[in-house]
Amino acid sequence: MASLTGGQYLARTLDAYGVSAVFLVPTTLSAMLVDMERETSITRVVTHGEKAAAYMADGYARATGRPGVCMAQNIGAANLAAGLRDAYLGCSPVVALTGGPYEWSRGRNYYQEIEDFPLFKPVTKSSRQVMDASRLPDQLDQAFRDATVGKPGPTHLELAGHTGDIIENETLIATVPQPQIRQTPANRIAPHPQAISDAATALRSASRPVIVSGGGVRVSGAGELVVALAERLGAPIATSLNGKDTVPADHPLAIGIPGLYTRASANQVVLEADLVFYVGSQTGSQLTLTWQVPPTSTRVVHLDIEPREIGRHYPNSIGVVADARLGLAALLDALGPVDSSRITPWRERARELGSRWSAEVSPLVNSEASPLRPERLTSDLSRLLPDNALVVADTGHAGMWTAAFLDLSKPDQGFIRAAGSLGWGLPAGIGAQIARPDAQVVVFTGDGGLYYHLSELESAARLNVPLTIVVNNNRSLNQEINPYTVAYGGKLTGRHHELWHFTDINLAALAESLGVTGIRVTKPSMLESALARAVEINGPVLIDVTSDIEAVAPKGMATPADDAARSAHK
Structure with a gap:
């Protein structure tokens, strides 16, 4: 047993549990972060928003099976909770640490203070408050245990003090756990x-x-x-x-x-x-x-x-x-x-x-059209991905195109995807690449998804994270074509473009302005050299692929002809 501050205990225990990076928006647990620098090799990743911090921790967790750790002061806790939605839906082991109101400030209209704690209940497996540093050892252990046993999922600890400062500055008598990586599956249940x-x-x-x-x-x-x-x-x-x-x-x-x-x-x-x-x-x-x-x-x-x-x-x-x-x-x-x-x-x-399906989609998969067809883009990616690629796919059309047309055949190729939060792809890819330096992370997203957390390109550049971001840039949210066609009575008329069109922006040039290497692809023959160049660059690369604004991912429901064929077969 030793006398430690809460911050020292947190830093040393996270290190013992095998945590190699934490993701945060300042200011939170400042003393602990200093202890982390002095006593561990854990990387401290500062993001441009709490949701992005949660998504990075999520990508880290899905890429490794080890809990990703994200942190925010109580003022940003609601944003962090919103970011845990995808980890919860995706069964990902994330541990969130937030500050909480002071006992003397509750209910007094303290600047920016609300009761954030209830917001974590629907997006976590467990959410607990730590009001005294003496409870830190058992509560931190339980948060990691809950995140990794059974069906994985996010957990939350609210640490007393707006920035967790009460807990990190209090002294406790405790023994730091022996090094033991906490990861999924934490226990294996045998069948009856x-x-x-x-x-x-x-x-x-x-x-x-x-x-x-x-x-x-x-x-x-x-x-x-x-x-x-x-x-x-x-x-x-x-x-x-x-x-x-x-x-x-x-x-x-x-x-x-x-x-x-x-x-x-x-x-x-x-x-x-x-x-x-x-x-x-x-x-x-x-x-x-x-x-x-x-x-x-x-x-x-x-x-x-x-x-x-x-x-x-x-x-x-x-x-x-x-x-x-x-x-x-x-x-x-x-x-x-x-x-x-x-x-x-x-x-x-x-x-x-x-x-039969392959024959039906062959004209699109082999299309030489410019702007590109997404079927051609994702099919070509299957062939061009590095043998150690870890593909991180956003939701919406990015998920649909990769589901149907991206094939992974090499034993070391992997795939993780957003469970429903558009914009998850970029920050999750950053977290995954930090967690897996042995892999070549390739993010697949659209321009609509990229815009959610565009500022995290600066984070990737600042940290020199060597991931590749492939953007299916159709200058729109064209997944909305079908809903708005219905809403307009069967044909897009009037000012429908206000609801789903974006400005035509050279995203490669935009990436360059944020310190990321940008490459623009305007025809299918350019993709192979773009990916080859991206793999050789020691740092983040964004490949801006101009694609067909009218290309909508296909539905997967059977046609009447298919129903008839099925009945005949049976």
């Missing part, structure tokens, strides 16, 4: 033998099974096992967007992503399945196209670490509560040898649907 037996029986008996590999497979490090299961069964295998990098895109059984952000042929395969096996994935509206793909009457096997998810949307479910890696290993043992030739016609049908 009967649940495994029931799941194995169901999979053996299915005539048209499909496996869907989710983000839980990624967190558990179980990608090779879910692929081994698909090969054992001979079953087509899809992924959620969160699980995109768990299955090599060039695997002969891979069918892509079903749901809303989708490859349409994947939806067709799932619709025709007589059993869908979800592994480490919530059956939410995005993955299931609002529970239409598959219909809720479909027989489902669901392996997930969170028991509340099983049977939540698909009542005809066989549930296995387990860590994905342990559950899949047990299932492979229980299955034993399987005659996969029994479902050869089903595999051929899935392959036929995929080939």
Whole structure:
């Protein structure tokens, strides 16, 4: 036991837990940050907004499985809470530290003071107040524990004092924990033998099974096992967007992503399945196209670490509560040898649907048009990405284009994406690159997403973060074309452009003004050299790709012709 200030304890313990960077907007925990400089090698990253700090911590966490730490004084706490929304929806282990009102200032109209604490409840797994430094050891430990056990998610500690100053300056008698990296999965839950037996029986008996590999497979490090299961069964295998990098895109059984952000042929395969096996994935509206793909009457096997998810949307479910890696290993043992030739016609049908989709989109994928078609841009990225690329995709159209047309086939290529917060991509990419200097982070976003946190280009330049930012620059929020067409009565008229057009800006030149190398791509043949140059530059690079303002990501729903074909096939 030793006598330490709260700031010293925080700095040393974060170091012991394996935290290598913290993300913040000043002024918060100032004494701790000085202790951090003097006693640890933790990088202190100052951002231009609390939401960006939360997004950077989120990208850091998703890239490593280690909790990302973000901080703000109480005046910025509401902004930080807003930034945790994506980490919460994306099941990402982030630990947020904020200041809180003084006991003597509560309810007295103190300058800029509100009760921010309640704002954290809906976006965290746990949110606690630390009113005395003696409680710092157990509360900090619990925040990291909550973030990493079971289904990961963000946690929050409100430290007494507007900047956390009461807690960091108080003295406590404590022992700093021994070095032990805190990361997901913090514990692995083994499956019940009967649940495994029931799941194995169901999979053996299915005539048209499909496996869907989710983000839980990624967190558990179980990608090779879910692929081994698909090969054992001979079953087509899809992924959620969160699980995109768990299955090599060039695997002969891979069918892509079903749901809303989708490859349409994947939806067709799932619709025709007589059993869908979800592994480490919530059956939410995005993955299931609002529970239409598959219909809720479909027989489902669901392996997930969170028991509340099983049977939540698909009542005809066989549930296995387990860590994905342990559950899949047990299932492979229980299955034993399987005659996969029994479902050869089903595999051929899935392959036929995929080939038909590829033929349909081929003119767009191979288009030489300028401005570029996003299908060509993302398809070319598949070929040109470095072998160690970690793709960080924004939401909206950025998520849709990467879901359908970006293929990751190399074993060291990875993928993380926004769970719904447009603008997440750039700061999350900065956090991911800081966390993973061994990877080449490639952010894929649109101009609409980039503008949210454009100022963080300065942060990337200041810190010399060597990430590549690819911007699908269509000078608009053209995802709004369809909604506004409906709102205007079926045809865009009047001053509709006020609602979704932007000024045509050379984003490469803008990046240069903020210290980031800018490269402009105006035709498809320029992309390869732009990416090659970006990889060689020791620092951040923004590739401004001028793209077609009319290009709208395709819907993934079946057509009447597809429905007829499905009925005939069955």
